[in-house]
Amino acid sequence: MKTSVKNYINTFIMRIVNAAFYLIFAVSIWGVLIRIFSLSNYNVTDLSHIWTNEAGDFCRLSEFGSQDSQRVYYMPDSIAPDTAIVLRARNCYVNFYVNGELLHEDYRIHSPLYGSSPGSRWHMLSLDASKEPVQLCLEVTACYSDSKGLIDNIYLGKTQEIYRKITSERIWGFVVSAFLYLCGLVIIVLYFFMRRGHTAGKDLLYLGLATFFSAQWLSAESVLWQLFIGHSEVIHLWGYTALTAIPLSYGMLAVHRLKGKLRTFSIGFSFVSAVGLIGAVILQLFGIADFHYSLIITRILLVFLVPLMIPLVLSYMNSGNENSKKHIIFPLLAVLVICIAISLIKYIQGSYGNYSSYVRTALLCFLMCLIVYQFNQIVTTFSKGMKADMLHDLALTDYMTGLYNRTAFNEHVPEYNHIIDSFSPLGIIQFDVNNLKKVNDTLGHEKGDMMIKAVADGLRYAFVHFEKECASYRTGGDEFLTVINAISADEIYHTCIQRLMQYCEDFNKQPDLDFTLTIAHGYVLVKGGKTLEEAIDEADALMYENKRMLKGLR
Known part of the structure; x- marks a missing residue:
C-alpha cells in the first residue's frame, strides 16, 4: 500500500514538473510571437504600388521581363530622420538614384558557379532627412530575357520597424523549413543507426533526404537567410540545387515503397530525375547554362510527382494497423490536393510571387503524412528491437553470477x-x-x-x-x-x-x-x-x- 501511494506521489510530482516546463516554453514562444506580430507598433510605409515609369504612368514592379535597364520613380513628400528604404529584388539587379545621383550600384555576379542571377537579394538604402520632396529612382535590369524579374516588399521607415515587419510576414515559412530540417536530419541519423541491426529499409533514408531537400528549398524561399546574412547568390544556388534534387529523392522513395506499375513508373521517373540533376549540375559548373534554364525539366517532374504523392501516403497507411491516425491524415491529404491545384493554377497564370506559399503548404502536408507513419513504424521497430535485445542479453548472461555464459x-x-x-x-x-x-x-x-x-x-x-x-x-x-x-x-x-x-x-x-x-x-x-x-x-x-x-x- 505504501509503495502504491509513493508511486502516485512521484507520478503527480513529475506531471507538475513537466507542466511547469511546458508552461514556461509556451509563455516564451507566445511572448516572442506577440512581439513579432504586434502590428500596431509598426510605423512603415508600403511603397509597392506607387511607382511610375519614365513616361509618368503607374507601373507594376513584378514585370521586368527584359535584360534592358528600366527606370521607375517615386516622389515622397518628405523624409523623416533615421529613415531607410528596404526592398527585395528577385532575378534582377537594382541601382538606386536619389535626386538623380547614383547612391548604390548593385553588385553583379560574374562566377559561372552562381549563374546569372543573385536570386532574392535584399537592398537597404539609408536616406538623409529632408522636408522637401525627394525623387527616388530605381534602375532595374532583369537577369533573364525569358523570365520576369520582380521587386516586392518595398518599405519606407525605420530600419528596425521594417525588419520586424518583414520577419513577421515570413517567419512561418522559415519555422516550417527549420522543423523539416530537424525531421530530415533525425530520420537520416535513425536510418544509419537502425541499419546496423538490419531493421531499416532504404525508404527511410530517401524519406529523410526528401525532407531535408524540401526544407532546404523552403528555407531559401522564405528569404530570411538573405535578409539577415546576405550572400543571396549562395542561398540562390542552395535553393536551386535542392529543388532539382527533390524529384529524385521522392522518386527513389516511391521505388522502395510502391509496387507493380507504380513502381515501374517510379523507376523511370527516378532515372529521368537523376539525368536531369546531373545534366543541370554539369551545365551550371561549366558555365553553359545555369539552373534557371534547366528548371523547366524540374517543374515538369514536379507535376508528374503529384500522382505519386497519394499512393505514397496510402502505402504507409496500408503497411500496418494505423486506423487511429487516419483522422489526421485525411484532412492533410485534402489540404495537399487543394494546395497543389492552387499552386499549379498560380504558376500557369504567372503569379510567381505567391505560388510558392501553396507549394510549401502542400509539401508540408505531404511530408507530415509520411513522417507521422514513419515515426510510428520507427517507434514500433525500436520497441521490438529493445525487447529482442533484452531477451538476447538474458540468453547470454549467467543468471547466478551476471557473467557471460x-x-x-x-x-x-x-x-x-x-x-x-x-x-x-x-x-x-x-x-x-x-x-x-x-x-x-x-x-x-x-x-x-x-x-x-x-x-x-x-x-x-x-x-x-x-x-x-x-x-x-x-x-x-x-x-x-x-x-x-x-x-x-x-x-x-x-x-x-x-x-x-x-x-x-x-x-x-x-x-x-x-x-x-x-x-x-x-x-x-x-x-x-x-x-x-x-x-x-x-x-x-x-x-x-x-x-x-x-x-x-x-
Whole structure:
C-alpha cells in the first residue's frame, strides 16, 4: 500500500514538473510571437504600388521581363530622420538614384558557379532627412530575357520597424523549413543507426533526404537567410540545387515503397530525375547554362510527382494497423490536393510571387503524412528491437553470477578465431573453484552458490580496469574462463591475477566464514599457430596442475 501511494506521489510530482516546463516554453514562444506580430507598433510605409515609369504612368514592379535597364520613380513628400528604404529584388539587379545621383550600384555576379542571377537579394538604402520632396529612382535590369524579374516588399521607415515587419510576414515559412530540417536530419541519423541491426529499409533514408531537400528549398524561399546574412547568390544556388534534387529523392522513395506499375513508373521517373540533376549540375559548373534554364525539366517532374504523392501516403497507411491516425491524415491529404491545384493554377497564370506559399503548404502536408507513419513504424521497430535485445542479453548472461555464459562464449568464438588467424595476441585464462563439491555436500548448495558468486565478484574486481580488453564467462558449474584481447595480454594477466589473489586473501579473512576460497587457474597466450580449442585445452591442463599444487600446499 505504501509503495502504491509513493508511486502516485512521484507520478503527480513529475506531471507538475513537466507542466511547469511546458508552461514556461509556451509563455516564451507566445511572448516572442506577440512581439513579432504586434502590428500596431509598426510605423512603415508600403511603397509597392506607387511607382511610375519614365513616361509618368503607374507601373507594376513584378514585370521586368527584359535584360534592358528600366527606370521607375517615386516622389515622397518628405523624409523623416533615421529613415531607410528596404526592398527585395528577385532575378534582377537594382541601382538606386536619389535626386538623380547614383547612391548604390548593385553588385553583379560574374562566377559561372552562381549563374546569372543573385536570386532574392535584399537592398537597404539609408536616406538623409529632408522636408522637401525627394525623387527616388530605381534602375532595374532583369537577369533573364525569358523570365520576369520582380521587386516586392518595398518599405519606407525605420530600419528596425521594417525588419520586424518583414520577419513577421515570413517567419512561418522559415519555422516550417527549420522543423523539416530537424525531421530530415533525425530520420537520416535513425536510418544509419537502425541499419546496423538490419531493421531499416532504404525508404527511410530517401524519406529523410526528401525532407531535408524540401526544407532546404523552403528555407531559401522564405528569404530570411538573405535578409539577415546576405550572400543571396549562395542561398540562390542552395535553393536551386535542392529543388532539382527533390524529384529524385521522392522518386527513389516511391521505388522502395510502391509496387507493380507504380513502381515501374517510379523507376523511370527516378532515372529521368537523376539525368536531369546531373545534366543541370554539369551545365551550371561549366558555365553553359545555369539552373534557371534547366528548371523547366524540374517543374515538369514536379507535376508528374503529384500522382505519386497519394499512393505514397496510402502505402504507409496500408503497411500496418494505423486506423487511429487516419483522422489526421485525411484532412492533410485534402489540404495537399487543394494546395497543389492552387499552386499549379498560380504558376500557369504567372503569379510567381505567391505560388510558392501553396507549394510549401502542400509539401508540408505531404511530408507530415509520411513522417507521422514513419515515426510510428520507427517507434514500433525500436520497441521490438529493445525487447529482442533484452531477451538476447538474458540468453547470454549467467543468471547466478551476471557473467557471460557458455552460450555467449560460443557466440564470440568466431571473433576470437579471427583474432588468432590474424596473429594478434589473445590471452586465455581457465579458472576452477577448489572444493566446491565438498562445500555443496557438507554445507549445502546455498553455501556453494555463495562460493560461486564470490568467484564472479573476484573476477570483476580483478579485471575492473580492463573491461574493454577482457571478457569473463562461467562455462560450467565451478569453471570460469577469461579472454584477454590486447597486445599487452601478458601484463594484464599478471596484474589481474595479483588482484584476484589479493581478493581471495581478503575474502578469507571474514569472520565466521564456513569455507576457504581458493581459485586455480591456467594461462596461455596465443599468437597464431594453434586453434582456440587447443589453447583452451592447454590452459585447462595448466589449471589442473595449479589446482594440485594448491591442494598440496594445504
